[in-house]
Amino acid sequence: MIDGVEKVLKEKGKLIEKEIEGVIPRKGIPNLHDAIWYHMGTGGKRIRPVLAIMACEAMGGKTDKVLPFAASCEIMHNWFLVHDDIEDGDEIRRGQPAVWKRFGKDHGINIGDYMSEKVYALIFSSLKRGVNESTVIRLIEETIFTCSRTAEGQTMDMNLRRNDSPTERDYFQSIEGKTAYYFMHPIIGGCIVAGAKDDVIKKVREFGLRAGPAFQIADDLLDLTEGKGRDEIGCDIKEGKRTLMAVNCYDRCSLDERNNLIRILNKPREQTSKEDVLWVKELFERHDSMDYAAEKARSLVSEAKEIISDLPEELKNILDQFADYLIERKK
Amino acid sequence: MIDGVEKVLKEKGKLIEKEIEGVIPRKGIPNLHDAIWYHMGTGGKRIRPVLAIMACEAMGGKTDKVLPFAASCEIMHNWFLVHDDIEDGDEIRRGQPAVWKRFGKDHGINIGDYMSEKVYALIFSSLKRGVNESTVIRLIEETIFTCSRTAEGQTMDMNLRRNDSPTERDYFQSIEGKTAYYFMHPIIGGCIVAGAKDDVIKKVREFGLRAGPAFQIADDLLDLTEGKGRDEIGCDIKEGKRTLMAVNCYDRCSLDERNNLIRILNKPREQTSKEDVLWVKELFERHDSMDYAAEKARSLVSEAKEIISDLPEELKNILDQFADYLIERKK
Numbered sequence: 001m002i003d004g005v006e007k008v009l010k011e012k013g014k015l016i017e018k019e020i021e022g023v024i025p026r027k028g029i030p031n032l033h034d035a036i037w038y039h040m041g042t043g044g045k046r047i048r049p050v051l052a053i054m055a056c057e058a059m060g061g062k063t064d065k066v067l068p069f070a071a072s073c074e075i076m077h078n079w080f081l082v083h084d085d086i087e088d089g090d091e092i093r094r095g096q097p098a099v100w101k102r103f104g105k106d107h108g109i110n111i112g113d114y115m116s117e118k119v120y121a122l123i124f125s126s127l128k129r130g131v132n133e134s135t136v137i138r139l140i141e142e143t144i145f146t147c148s149r150t151a152e153g154q155t156m157d158m159n160l161r162r163n164d165s166p167t168e169r170d171y172f173q174s175i176e177g178k179t180a181y182y183f184m185h186p187i188i189g190g191c192i193v194a195g196a197k198d199d200v201i202k203k204v205r206e207f208g209l210r211a212g213p214a215f216q217i218a219d220d221l222l223d224l225t226e227g228k229g230r231d232e233i234g235c236d237i238k239e240g241k242r243t244l245m246a247v248n249c250y251d252r253c254s255l256d257e258r259n260n261l262i263r264i265l266n267k268p269r270e271q272t273s274k275e276d277v278l279w280v281k282e283l284f285e286r287h288d289s290m291d292y293a294a295e296k297a298r299s300l301v302s303e304a305k306e307i308i309s310d311l312p313e314e315l316k317n318i319l320d321q322f323a324d325y326l327i328e329r330k331k
Numbered sequence: 332m333i334d335g336v337e338k339v340l341k342e343k344g345k346l347i348e349k350e351i352e353g354v355i356p357r358k359g360i361p362n363l364h365d366a367i368w369y370h371m372g373t374g375g376k377r378i379r380p381v382l383a384i385m386a387c388e389a390m391g392g393k394t395d396k397v398l399p400f401a402a403s404c405e406i407m408h409n410w411f412l413v414h415d416d417i418e419d420g421d422e423i424r425r426g427q428p429a430v431w432k433r434f435g436k437d438h439g440i441n442i443g444d445y446m447s448e449k450v451y452a453l454i455f456s457s458l459k460r461g462v463n464e465s466t467v468i469r470l471i472e473e474t475i476f477t478c479s480r481t482a483e484g485q486t487m488d489m490n491l492r493r494n495d496s497p498t499e500r501d502y503f504q505s506i507e508g509k510t511a512y513y514f515m516h517p518i519i520g521g522c523i524v525a526g527a528k529d530d531v532i533k534k535v536r537e538f539g540l541r542a543g544p545a546f547q548i549a550d551d552l553l554d555l556t557e558g559k560g561r562d563e564i565g566c567d568i569k570e571g572k573r574t575l576m577a578v579n580c581y582d583r584c585s586l587d588e589r590n591n592l593i594r595i596l597n598k599p600r601e602q603t604s605k606e607d608v609l610w611v612k613e614l615f616e617r618h619d620s621m622d623y624a625a626e627k628a629r630s631l632v633s634e635a636k637e638i639i640s641d642l643p644e645e646l647k648n649i650l651d652q653f654a655d656y657l658i659e660r661k662k
Contacts, residue, residue, distance in 0.1 A: 029490075031486055031489065032483060086437075087440050087441060105417075106419070106489055107486065109414050109418050109440055109443075110418060110482055110486060110489070112440075113443070113444075113447065116447055120451065120471065120475045121479065124468075124475060133465060133468055134464060136468065137467065140455065143451075144451045144452050147444070148452065151444050155442075156360060158362065158437055
């Protein structure tokens with residue numbers, strides 16, 4: 001992973017937790033505060049707040065000032081997970097019952113709504129750390145932008161799953177919305193707190209528009225090779241996801257194959273057999289769609305690196321390692 | 332209703348619509364933008380933005396400057412409705428299929444999340460109207476406060492519905508959270524835009540802490556007399572709501588009556604018969620719980636009016652009429 005992530009996490013992990021505790025008490029209203037801390041306690045790598053801190057420090061900003069924003073990134077991420085699990089019907093999160101499964105769907109929706117407000121409450125608390133009003137306004141603007149784009153991407157992603165003639169353009173529009181902006185949010189916010197100039201932020205965003213999709217494609221590929229750390233491969237196929245391999249293969253295969261591919265993707269998860277998964281994987285291989293996706297990810301990463309080539313050394317270094325991690329990770 | 336509401340609505344209704352269109356395009360991503368405008372098109376009295384405008388004008392502020400905030404109140408209200416309908420399983424909203432019923436639960440949750448961001452996007456756009464950064468920061472602070480309190484109240488409300496020994500304290504905590512802050516939000520924001528002093532805002536909030544519960548109690552009573560404009564009375568009983576009458580009667584009735592009351596309230600909605608509803612209504616009447624509730628509402632309204640007695644005349648006038656409307660309305 002990126003040099004220093006573990007170190008920052010070890011040094012600052014508790015401080016991030018404390019920021020969150022400042023707006024979400026551990027003991028409070030049953031089925032709300034306990035539910036949020038139950039969810040936070042299931043794990044998660046806390047990589048987003050660490051990235052925010054590292055970016056801020058790299059640009060010469062003070063750690064103390066970025067902590068509330070860093071914590072807001074973690075709450076944002078977990079709010080999305082709480083709602084995503086309801087939307088997708090996922091019952092398990094990080095090996096434990098998802099929030100909605102444990103506290104009910106009605107509470108689950110409301111818990112996510114509450115967390116979304118706490119994202120802003122955390123950013124707002126930056127004022128107490130001496131971050132000035134204009135900077136807080138910029139952070140809020142950036143957060144509105146990121147969350148809106150992500151929700152738009154989520155819509156496109158759900159639409160795509162029900163699309164029986166998906167194109168590569170649909171795929172990229174969807175992951176650009178759902179992943180690319182969200183992806184760079186901690187780093188951009190860290191730069192804003194440090195007072196980085198607009199052209200730096202613009203380049204970080206442009207980097208994300210390549211690195212985010214590269215990450216997603218690598219994730220799609222992992223699901224067919226390593227199984228994303230789960231016990232089985234092909235979860236995406238069972239969930240009917242229109243991955244880059246699927247949309248590419250859809251263009252290349254015969255009409256019969258295409259119909260069968262869509263038929264399998266459209267099957268309810270529990271009805272998709274191992275044979276179905278293997279058939280689809282072989283189809284992807286036969287039409288070189290996995291190679292196509294791997295090549296696309298590599299070329300996006302190299303474009304991403306090109307964009308940041310003249311950024312300040314320390315920030316560039318973080319982003320470079322981030323990009324490498326994306327395509328080299330195994331789970 | 333309050334003098335001038337109809338007039339403001341006629342004059343400014345289109346302007347509010349335009350503000351919303353500025354952040355939520357009518358044509359955009361299917362299952363997102365169309366869904367929001369579908370929901371907005373089902374009706375609603377747009378009373379919240381009008382209250383914001385009236386309060387701002389009453390305090391000498393410019394209408395132009397308050398329009399974005401006013402529009403944010405309408406989106407906030409409708410975001411709550413979209414999520415509430417999913418949480419409560421309500422299939423019909425304003426005579427038409429609820430958003431989740433028409434677009435699916437997964438989209439429904441995401442649509443609400445998107446709307447919650449647009450609340451902030453609208454407030455943010457006040458900057459373009461010459462509202463200064465400090466005032467925008469105050470509006471955002473107030474919005475975080477209101478939405479957090481409302482979500483806390485929503486939790487308490489859901490907990491209360493599953494509570495088999497509810498107290499009056501539980502009831503008031505729940506409606507204070509769910510209704511009282513939310514209730515005054517448009518008026519407080521209107522005052523903030525107009526540059527009102529903190530002590531004015533404090534009094535408006537205190538007013539709401541009486542008027543909000545009074546409104547809720549009046550609403551509870553209407554459900555047993557006029558049926559809230561629906562075809563039938565007793566919807567709250569079918570939904571198992573612990574109203575003020577229910578918690579008061581619970582204290583006053585015999586053990587057998589209490590057990591039967593809770594048994595009926597806990598029945599699934601479709602299993603609650605007309606006889607059940609009538610039995611509960613008679614129980615409430617026999618133990619004077621409806622009179623108790625009506626008296627409580629009246630006394631809260633008179634406390635509320637007392638609090639605002641020395642506010643600037645024009646603002647006081649709006650709040651006075653608002654208070655009267657609460658206990659006099661028939662649906």
